[in-house]
Amino acid sequence: MAPQIAPSILSADFARLAEDVALISGTADWVHVDVMDNHFVPNLTLGLPVVEALLKHSALPLDCHLMIEDPDRWAPQYAEAGAGSVTIHAEAAKAPIRTLRAIRSAGARAGLGVNPATPVEGFEDLLGEIDMLLLMTVEPGFGGQKFLDVVLPKVRRARDMIKGRDLPVWVQVDGGVSAETIERCADAGADVFVAGSAVYGADDPADAVRRLKAQAAKATAAASW
Numbered sequence: 001m002a003p004q005i006a007p008s009i010l011s012a013d014f015a016r017l018a019e020d021v022a023l024i025s026g027t028a029d030w031v032h033v034d035v036m037d038n039h040f041v042p043n044l045t046l047g048l049p050v051v052e053a054l055l056k057h058s059a060l061p062l063d064c065h066l067m068i069e070d071p072d073r074w075a076p077q078y079a080e081a082g083a084g085s086v087t088i089h090a091e092a093a094k095a096p097i098r099t100l101r102a103i104r105s106a107g108a109r110a111g112l113g114v115n116p117a118t119p120v121e122g123f124e125d126l127l128g129e130i131d132m133l134l135l136m137t138v139e140p141g142f143g144g145q146k147f148l149d150v151v152l153p154k155v156r157r158a159r160d161m162i163k164g165r166d167l168p169v170w171v172q173v174d175g176g177v178s179a180e181t182i183e184r185c186a187d188a189g190a191d192v193f194v195a196g197s198a199v200y201g202a203d204d205p206a207d208a209v210r211r212l213k214a215q216a217a218k219a220t221a222a223a224s225w
């Protein structure tokens with residue numbers, strides 16, 4: 001699959017979300033929506049009503065990343081509302097298989113996310129239940145943090161696991177993804193790239209997306225996976 005870029009609106013202007021989403025709709029593949037509840041992570045952002053409102057204004061599918069304590073309760077509702085993809089965290093879900101199946105049944109892609117220190121090996125048997133594995137490359141909670149290189153071997157192991165099972169699971173990296181780090185992520189096996197500050201902190205967000213995608217495509221073509 002060609003690399004996909006999912007700009008995170010965590011770095012957009014929350015008072016102008018529809019306009020900021022429109023800025024990247026010609027070059028991005030997804031709009032990444034960070035739902036934070038101030039319990040699973042120490043930050044509070046937005047929830048289902050804002051996602052429902054944004055769905056009416058976005059030409060791109062919404063990639064909803066639930067950094068919340070009770071994803072089993074809420075995730076299916078994001079899928080039913082029309083999100084294109086809904087990711088729950090392995091550290092928070094109490095019934096991940098049931099929840100991932102509910103997301104898919106509602107017509108969305110199902111994602112499983114893991115924090116930097118959570119190994120992926122324990123989730124090998126869940127790969128058939130998901131469409132995307134999200135590997136956090138910063139501790140979740142805030143945009144603009146420094147990329148954690150220490151996660152790159154895990155990206156490689158995740159890609160190997162998926163390849164070994166011949167499954168169409170995307171590998172998403174999220175946190176500190178920029179012109180300086182995206183090539184290393186693509187080389188390790190990522191194919192979906194969340195970028196917040198690198199896109200919305202740029203003078204021309206649409207062009208920033210175009211450049212990140214070109215860098216990722218070049219690194220993917222040269223990669224061994």
Ligand SMILES: O=C(CO)[C@H](O)[C@H](O)COP(=O)(O)O
Nearest residue numbers: 140141143144175176196197
């Ligand atoms: O999930 C997130 C933080 O928990 C954000 O999506 C992520 O940090 C994106 O921001 P940036 O690209 O600026 O690091």
